[in-house]
Amino acid sequence: MTEEVTYYADLFKVLSDETRLKILQLxxxxxLCACDIIEEFNITQPTLSYHMKMLRDKKLVVTQREGNRVxxxxxxxxxxxxxxxxxSIGTSSYSVS
Numbered sequence: 034m035t036e037e038v039t040y041y042a043d044l045f046k047v048l049s050d051e052t053r054l055k056i057l058q059l060x061x062x063x064x065l066c067a068c069d070i071i072e073e074f075n076i077t078q079p080t081l082s083y084h085m086k087m088l089r090d091k092k093l094v095v096t097q098r099e100g101n102r103v104x105x106x107x108x109x110x111x112x113x114x115x116x117x118x119x120x121s122i123g124t125s126s127y128s129v130s
Contacts, residue, residue, distance in 0.1 A: 037118070043091070044091050044093075044115065047088065047090075050084070050087075052074060052076070052084055053088060055074070056070060056074075056084060056088065056094075056105075057088070057093065057107065057112075060106060060107045064097070064104045064105060064106035065104065066099075066102045067081055067102075067103055067105070070105065085105060092108050093107065093108055093111055093112060093115070094107060094108060095107075
């Protein structure tokens, strides 16, 4: 397997969680602070931190500090790369080794 395929296989594992997918869906509309996300999902701060760390580690989400708040937003470049990869599956000539 190529490094790219290995990377995306790991990424899909992160995306296989319903809460993380819903967080990405919310962030696709606007950047949000942690308090807004917690309220939307009725989850605890440690639980949110766990999900956000996984999304940040895969570079799907970026953070920006605004005063004492942390704002989360999609990392559009990496999300676009993911979309391109998915679109290439049907049109590429990847060989299975």
